[in-house]
Amino acid sequence: MQPMHESPAPPLRGNCRLTLSRTERIDQEKTPLPARLVKIHLLNKTVSLTLEETNGRCGKYIALTHRWDNSTQSSRTTKANYACQRRQCKHHTSHPDPPSEISFCPQTNEFPTLYRDVGLMARHLGIEYLWIDSLCIVQDDRQDWKTESAGMADYYQRAWLTIASTTTTKEGGLFGIKLNPEDLPPVVRLPFRDRSGEQKGYFYVQAYEPSETENDYSKAVVNFNLRTRGWGFQEFKLSRRLLTFSKRGAYMMCRTKIPENLRGDTAVTQAVLFKMTDSLHHILYIWSNFMEQYCAFDFTEFEKDRLVALGGVAHEFKRALRCAVDITADEEIYFAYGHWIIPTAQKGTISGLFWQEAETEKDLGKYERVRAMGVPTWSWASMALRGRDNAGNITGLEVQWYSTKREYRDLKDEIVCGIKGFSAIPPEQIGSSYTMPDDDGAFFIPEPEYSNHSTLRVLELRGKVIQVSIHGYFPKDEDKNIATNLTYRLPKTAPARSTWRRVTTGGSFIIGWASLEHPEHHLPPCSSAQPPVSVYAFFARRPPTIIGGHGWGNWTNYQTAFEVLVLREFRGPQYYERIGMGRLFGNDIEGLYAAAEDADVFLI
Known part of the structure; x- marks a missing residue:
């Protein structure tokens, strides 16, 4: 089995390359990168994040849409910690054993669990860069905020994928979300018999009710408070591919398909898919x-x-x-x-x-x-x-x-x-x-x-x-x-x-x-x-x-x-x-x- 961070990225669906207006087809290999991105380092399943200036390069990245909390505020990029976020300060030290590209700065606060989980998922998908607003925009620099906020819509639209933290753990992460057994349809075990009637084992049947998938998606994603955050509106609407989460798992949607979970069950909700026309x-x-x-x-x-x-x-x-x-x-x-x-x-x-x-x-x-x-x-x-x-x-x-x-x-x-x-x-x-x-x-x-x-x-x-x-x-x-x-x-x-x-x-x-x-x-x-x-x-x-x-x-x-x-x-x-x-x-x-x-x- 390939290591998580070396798994190849799945191909984009054809029309997922189209912008919201359907007037431009994005070449993902030649997409101009935002001014700054967060580089993901992975060592022994430990994720470390470093702010990096892109200097006009092109490539792929994953964007995150989320609601800020106290951990977001404490780890955000400011003029005072900018060098530390880039690991170009006098405080940073390299990982001692074994030596690696990962460095640490004791002057910076630990990044939120959500950021590290998204970084781990990105490396699993073969992507090594993230765009996270709290880290990639210098929050107390008015001119930088004015410049970068004007480009936010384009950053989400040109991202290879947008991950939306619609459901998180108690610690704010994506992994280990607890599921109540009552939320799942019951599983029935039935005996399996061969042609002679002799029992050879068992098989399991689980009921599938389409409305349950729709209700789960509506509760976790459509009605989640992230969707009522004003800035999140453009992040959801402009993202060409969107990965969201519920207690039952993940949902993927794009420009051409309605949301579906990892089993392929679709969540047909009102006005979830639309198509621009020439009228x-x-x-x-x-x-x-x-x-x-x-x-x-x-x-x-x-x-x-x-x-x-x-x-x-x-x-x-x-x-x-x-x-x-x-x-x-x-x-x-x-x-x-x-x-x-x-x-x-x-x-x-x-x-x-x-x-x-x-x-x-x-x-x-x-x-x-x-x-x-x-x-x-x-x-x-x-x-x-x-x-x-x-x-x-x-x-x-x-x-x-x-x-x-x-x-x-x-x-x-x-x-x-x-x-x-x-x-x-x-x-x-x-x-x-x-x-x-x-x-x-x-x-x-x-x-x-x-x-x-x-x-x-x-x-x-x-x-x-x-x-x-x-x-x-x-x-x-x-x-x-x-x-x-x-x-x-x-x-x-x-x-x-x-x-x-x-x-x-x-x-x-x-x-x-x-x-x-x-x-x-x-x-x-x-x-x-x-x-x-x-x-x-x-x-x-x-x-x-x-x-x-x-x-x-x-x-x-x-x-x-x-x-x-x-x-x-x-x-x-x-x-x-x-x-x-x-x-x-x-x-x-x-x-x-x-x-x-x-x-x-x-x-x-």
């Missing part, structure tokens, strides 16, 4: 699906890191959008605050604005809704939750889109507004004293594109606006069912109905529903009797062929609803902030829409 609307559908996962993730520095940690995935999506069949070569594509702004692809851009607060398993009584600093109100990233306890930790508000594949590919949806401009201006200039550019092509976004910005982005829209009144929640499920049937072609797909509130034009006749996320307009659950709030509805999209026309006296049984953004004025005429979204229906709304005049709306 603009399908790419945007995948993006909205990703954002529904990402919006509620946690960050140590929420407002500083939330959008930056999305940059690597956004870069790949931009490459995919650039190759979409319905995008011309010189098409302008902008990414800002978690949204795609494509001036000539109005449907895709407008669809992205129709996010709403999602139903959640969080105890919302423990949080208060707040606006995230520096993010325009039209973005889902503008909303957050702050804990009501003394710590006051901030986390994301869960949002969702009415994002069925059918909606994103249905070209019958009529856009009834337009995007005229997208400008960056300091927030203090917004108001009656500030004039937006007259040029209809006023699209501007400064670099770096995927970073936080010091200025707000104002969307200049052109469309029709009417004044409406927002009341309390629908008091009965029956009322919500009626509103659903009158505003959705596919009623069963209507999302988050518990957040819907009644909309009128001033009287008692209901003409639609609205979901409001703004902190000042949030109501406790079941608040149906509330004084009306006067706001504005901006008509954006008209989904056709909705059943219910006979009820309005129409010749056919079809009637039209409108999707609207719910707005309130901000500092002066024409300037608005988003407070929610909704849908309006009925012949009265048709009349109000027809009578309204087009106006410029500056959405901050």
Whole structure:
């Protein structure tokens, strides 16, 4: 049997060489290495790790995604211990017996068990280098952090393999995870007899239930807190091959295959495998699906890191959008605050604005809704939750889109507004004293594109606006069912109905529903009797062929609803902030829409 560290590495599957956008095939033998890697030394089954500068070399390495703990903090690389981590300090000594390349520095803290276990596994796979963020980035060097964090997405995408520590031992390692016998299907021993009927021995049978594999994977990997760590999102999404762990063993997945364990049992879980296509609307559908996962993730520095940690995935999506069949070569594509702004692809851009607060398993009584600093109100990233306890930790508000594949590919949806401009201006200039550019092509976004910005982005829209009144929640499920049937072609797909509130034009006749996320307009659950709030509805999209026309006296049984953004004025005429979204229906709304005049709306 070959020694562990000399075992040949298994070959990559063909499409596992593709990047997330499927626009580049990575040559693993010629992959540029990160600026630093951790070299793995193995002597008598003892693992030693040394930080090494790569100096522009190419090769293979394994990346680690994990959640930091106290041992991570104590062993991280800093300016003070940089020479010690590289074993180029005056303290280090060589291994005495026998002499070897392994050296030790008494001034450095022992590396976590997890790092050593990953190193042992890497050598077993024939790989001698690791990329671990806490070791390969100088943590107290602001310039080094800025440079290396910008490359993290690429490091994970170009890694030969990413190991995710989704399940660890009590000591934090990967090996020796204790398994409860109750977690395994029972094994039955049956006698084995030859043709004459004489017993020759026994054989063993173990039941296999596919749902057990799926449940194990979901519990250990999909729902594990590593997946809710904001920076871990890009690490999972960009890694071309991913090795994860549960108490029952390991799971492997890649770009082209759903997760499977070492026995080959697959874990078919919802949205675990997706494929980029050459369709603009399908790419945007995948993006909205990703954002529904990402919006509620946690960050140590929420407002500083939330959008930056999305940059690597956004870069790949931009490459995919650039190759979409319905995008011309010189098409302008902008990414800002978690949204795609494509001036000539109005449907895709407008669809992205129709996010709403999602139903959640969080105890919302423990949080208060707040606006995230520096993010325009039209973005889902503008909303957050702050804990009501003394710590006051901030986390994301869960949002969702009415994002069925059918909606994103249905070209019958009529856009009834337009995007005229997208400008960056300091927030203090917004108001009656500030004039937006007259040029209809006023699209501007400064670099770096995927970073936080010091200025707000104002969307200049052109469309029709009417004044409406927002009341309390629908008091009965029956009322919500009626509103659903009158505003959705596919009623069963209507999302988050518990957040819907009644909309009128001033009287008692209901003409639609609205979901409001703004902190000042949030109501406790079941608040149906509330004084009306006067706001504005901006008509954006008209989904056709909705059943219910006979009820309005129409010749056919079809009637039209409108999707609207719910707005309130901000500092002066024409300037608005988003407070929610909704849908309006009925012949009265048709009349109000027809009578309204087009106006410029500056959405901050």
